[in-house]
Amino acid sequence: MPQVTLTVNGKTASVEVEGRTLLVEVLRDKLGLTGTHVGCDTSQCGACVVHVDGKAVKSCTMLALQANGSSVTTIEGLAAADGTLHPMQEAFRENHALQCGFCTPGMVMSAIDIVTTHPQGLTEAEIRHLLEGNLCRCTGYHNIVKAVAAAWPVMHGKEAVAAE
Amino acid sequence: MNAPFEGIGASVRRKEDLRFISGRGHYVDDMNRPGQLHAVIKRSDRPHAKINSIDTSAALAAPGVVAVYTSTDLAAIGGLPCGWQIHSKDGSPMAEPKHPVLAEGKVRHVGDPIAVVIAATKQQAKDAAELLHIELEDLPSAASILDAIASGAAQVHDNAPGNICYDWHIGDKAGMEAAFAQAHRVITLDLTNNRLVPNAMEPRAALGDYDSSTGDYTLYTTSQNPHVIRLLMGAFVLGLPEHKLRVVAPDVGGGFGSKIYHYAEEAIVTWAAGKLGRPVKWTADRSESFMSDAHGRDHVSTAKMAVDKDGKFLAMHVDTLCNMGAYLSTFAPAVPTYLYATLLAGTYTTPVIYAEVKAVFTNTVPVDAYRGAGRPEATFLIERLVDAVAYDLGMDRVAIRLKNFIPRDAFPYQTPVALQYDSGDYFATLDAALKHADWAGFPARRAAAAAKGKLRGIGISTYLEACGIAPSKVVGSLGARAGLYEVANIRVHPTGSVTVFTGTHSHGQGHETTLAQLVVEQLGIPIANVDVVHGDTAKIPFGMGTYGSRSLAVGGSAMVKAMDKIVLKGRKIAAHLLETDVDDIEFKDGKFTVAGTDRSKSFGEIALTAYVPHNYPIEELEPGLDETAFYDPKNFTFPGGCHVCEVEIDPATGIPTIVNFVAVDDVGRVVNPMIVEGQVQGGIAQGIGQALYESAIYDAQGQLLSGSFMDYTMPRADNLPNITVATENTMCTHNPLGSKGCGEVGAIGSPPAVIGAIVDALKDYGVRHMNMPASPEKIWSIIQSRPAMAAE
Known part of the structure; x- marks a missing residue:
């Protein structure tokens, strides 16, 4: 083989x-x-x-x-060797962006890619569109969208909140 | 130093999240046992057929294959039991055909399991399953409710004539007829409730294990209620006593009802593990989930409301046909009866109600409870009928609701269909929702949309539902074959930390946090010192699991009772240590204090004393601080509320966009507002899914056309709006927490608000009602086929 x-x-x-x-x-x-x-x-x-x-x-x-x-x-x-969470993991926890947790790993990995590839910023509509490859049955996506928006400035080292 | 507030009312971040966000959850398919084999189920690809022969020889000879089993091998084991028996109008018990673990002689739906192949790897089992030679002889099929009740319809079961499972009714027929005869008008609405596939993101899985040294079986399964599975599978299917069978439902990736039921695969892997002396694991592919998880809804109804000239409801008549699928799933018969027809008063004072429900067998996947279970069907029917009354009488949709609401001072309110509501304030939730949604400002928004060439509509739903189904005695008299209490064991450890063993089960609801907050509130210890254990029959006492939004109202109440016992015993120990009378001991903020003094003992000191009883009232009091309580509710709880939806339709494409959604719910006492908001948002997403996107479609023969995520429209992030969630709570009067439940309100309240908005947007096209899902195709066709009437 x-x-x-x-x-x-x-x-x-x-x-x-x-x-x-x-x-x-x-x-x-x-x-x-x-x-x-x-x-x-x-x-x-x-x-x-x-x-x-x-x-x-x-x-x-x-x-x-x-x-x-x-x-x-x-x-x-994703987390650092000392256990420090990635900003996206932290944002998911802080914004209650997960319930059963099953879609969460894929959702977090996609969300990181979305934020990384959009250094110029992201609107709520863009986040929703870019998340369309990931299904969640629990949250209604509301808090996932919030988490992605919250992680953007942290991941890009900026203060301002990206999404409106 | 002020400790952070972590008790009732705090939006504590969830304790369970760390493992989920770091990939360390333990779902069934993540588990592997030494020597494990893999099972693959060969399923019917025909809706209805005779099994003429099964040749397993090639499959058995394939690489890695250990065994192939068909129904012949399972002759000694029982069929899958049904947990609720309904009696028809004439007193006869429902038709209850055998639901074999593997098909016996016939297959009755696409997905019906025929054989199981067990091999060293899943791929080997899959390859070998392709080598099974099964000769099926097609039979005529009954693919839908209406096909199944037609004269000359194909018979799904020999012992269910006319494909009727039961023909049931509730209410006052003569009273209804008398009121209809005298009414100003009778408004009629024909409607369907679309068939849905629950689609929890984690596909079902089961892993059976057998210990030949003890004769003990263990089943790891994706279940919402492991004790129920242990009882059903042990007692009715495999004939195993409970003490030799452990059922573990570890982290479970969503359920929404579909993981309540006892499924064939659970019995197969457990039985095969014993037979082969090796662990056996089965995990569904998504396409298998579509054709083997119990589906939801699927009603065809006619609803009629008799009204006076002012729009006051006088009497209601409901005639419903509901689909059971090919076999009775565990709680299927209860859903369209006691969880549906008993809800038909809704939030209104309709004095007379008569409902008839006919349950029908078809050559489709079994249908059972799906998020809301009966109440979404009732709510859609009532709220659409109320809108139709307003439409036909030319009345305002809010005005007609206000005219017919159960008054604030009428609680407890006895409905004409058995239920007695303990509390509620429908005026308050309506007021708040109209304000949040700026209902008054809608005409201007409609005009602005029209100026852009868009059609805008607004819809409203003022719903009521029932949670925490109980009491056991009553549900028993209605046909339940189970009790519906809940249990909690509160184990205080010697240094004062606490483990809660609950009979409820969390598969996304966040019980490890919410239930821990109850301990923080009552025992005054930090949340870090509390763990909640659920899902393992070897650890938890016999509880009924989680469904029907019962975990807090019923399970939480059992915890309160158990903690009352802890506190009372603690006070006795404190009285001994502080040399005073027990009546003088107060317990507050984690301290046992002699009233009016500063003499006190901490919770930790009392716990240590209980386990190291050197200075202890040993003559009167047993050592230890470990209490269990069972709680059997006196009644259901009755959450309710008002949902408002605003849509904009692009007439060129028929695509509706939800531009605003407001939910104001009454869920009783809120323990964790963040979690409640998340539950409501998630429920609304499923309600919007039902209203706009989702539908399980069978063709005329019974082939499942929407059998994958490519064909069945799951709501995605860009299909859904931001959702405004608020609460206006009245307390449940009969449980110690005052909580009512929040898990299903979203899925129950939202669909009629969405459809109301679509219908409103299309009112210039003469649209009075639309069945779900309101797809762009349906909307576009209406816009194309009818001339718009003159705008107002």
Whole structure:
């Protein structure tokens, strides 16, 4: 069976996979990183979003072999070594942007990508539009939108609140 | 130094969040046991067919396969039980056909499980399932309610003639007929309540484990009520006594009702784990969830209101057909009866009500409670009927509601359909909602929208619902095969920290925080010193779980009772230590004090004394500080409120946009306002989903067309507005907290407000009512097909 080598949350891992093995299966089943979730089978829900070489990717829609040699960050790798949370994790907690927690890892990883790729600022409408790849059944998104807006100035080192 | 306020009323940030935001939650599919095997279920792709043969040989020979089971292998185990028995008008019990764990002889819906393949890996089990050779012979099917009741309809079950499960009624038929005969007018509305797929984000999963050294079974499952599953599966399906069966529902990723029920897969993995002596795990793919999780709603109704010339409601007649699906799910029969027809008075003084409910079997997935369970169906019917009355009489929608509201001073209020409301103030929630929504300013906004070529409408819903279903004695007399109390064990540890063992279950509601706040409030200790344990039958006492917004009103009340016992015992210990009479000891802010003095003992000192009883009234008092209480409510609780929705429609596309949504709810005592607001927002998102986007669609044969997230429209962030949530609370009068429940109000109150707004936006097109979902296609077709009447 082919071998895949990845750097996951800063650690190198080499695992045997089948050609059809998905990146999310490697993360969950081979590396025990169960924070990344699978909520659908049609690439619709975004519960499985991780960062591959810095970009948000639905890990249920990428073959493990496609990620060979890549650097992957999962929800487990966001907080600092001393446990300090990423500003987006902090914003989700502070704004009650999660209830059952199942969509949360993918939502947080997408939200970070959204904020990082929009250094010029984000309106509420833009945040809502950019979150359309992630489903949440609990919150009605209201507080998720608030959390993303709240994390923007922190992540960009600015005081002002981005969203209106 | 002032400690932060963490008791009742504080928006404490959730204790459970840290593990969820850092990827350390423990959901069932995250768990793996040594030697674990994987199960894949082979399901029917036909709505109704005879199973002529099943050839398992190729699957059994496939790599990694350990076993393949069909119904023949399960001959010794029982069918899935139904937890509620309804009796028809004529006194006969409902038709209750067997619900086999694996299909026996016939399949009755797309998704009906036929066989299970168990292999070393999930992929191997999936590959082998493709090698099963199953010969199905198609039978005619009954795909919808109306198909199923037509003459000559295909029969879903031999022992349910005409596909009727029950034909039930409630209320005063003769009184209704007399009032209708004399009424100024009778307003009639035909309406449907669309079929929904709950779609909790975590797909269902089950992991069975067996310890051959003790004969003990453990089932890890995505459940809202592990003790109920243990009882149903142990006693009725597998024949296992409770002490040999542990059911664990760890972190569960949303439920909304769909994870209340006992499902076939739970029994399969538990039974197979015993048979094979190895753990067996099954996790649903989303497409399996669509065809195996119980669906919600699916009613066809005719509603009639008799009114006098001033619009006063005189009598109501409701005739409802409801879909049970192919088999009876655990609580299905109760939903369209005691959780629906008993709510038909709503917030109004309608003096006479008669409702008839016919439950029908079809070749579709079983239908059971989904967020709101019966009350959204009742609310949609009542509120749409009230709007139709206003429309037909040319009355204002607010005025007709005010005219018919139950007055403030009429509580406790006995409705003509069994329920007695303890408290409420519908005028207050209406007033507040109209102000927040600037109802008075709407005509100007409508005109401004019209100037831009847009159609704007506003809708209102003044709803009431019932939570914390109880008391046990009453529900038993109505057909429940379970009690509906709740239990709490409060364990005070020797140094004064507390673990709460609750029979309720949190799958997103935040109980680890809210219930801990009750302890902070009553025992005066910091929230950091309180843990809440739920979801494991080996740890918690026998409780009924979480559904029907019952956890705080019922489960929280059990905690209050248990803590009352803790405080009383603490006072006795303090009286001994302080050498005074127990009546002289006051307990406040975590201190036992001799009244009128500064002599006191801290909560921690009393706890330590209870466990190290050296100086202790041992003759009169047992050591320890660990109390349990069961609480059986005297009545339901009755949350209610007013939702206002404003929409703008683009006539070129028919796309409606919600431009404002206001909810003012009465949920009784609020423990954590942040969590309540989140619950209401989430409920409204599901209500808006039902009103505008979601619908489970079957074709004429019974094939599920909306079977994935590609086909079933889940509301996304850009489909939803910001939602203004406020409360105007009256206290529940019969539980110690005064809390009523907030988990379902959003899903119950919102759909008629949304549809009311759409209908209002289209009023110039002669639209009086629209069924859900109000899709752009429906709206666009109306705009295209009818000339707009002259604007007012």
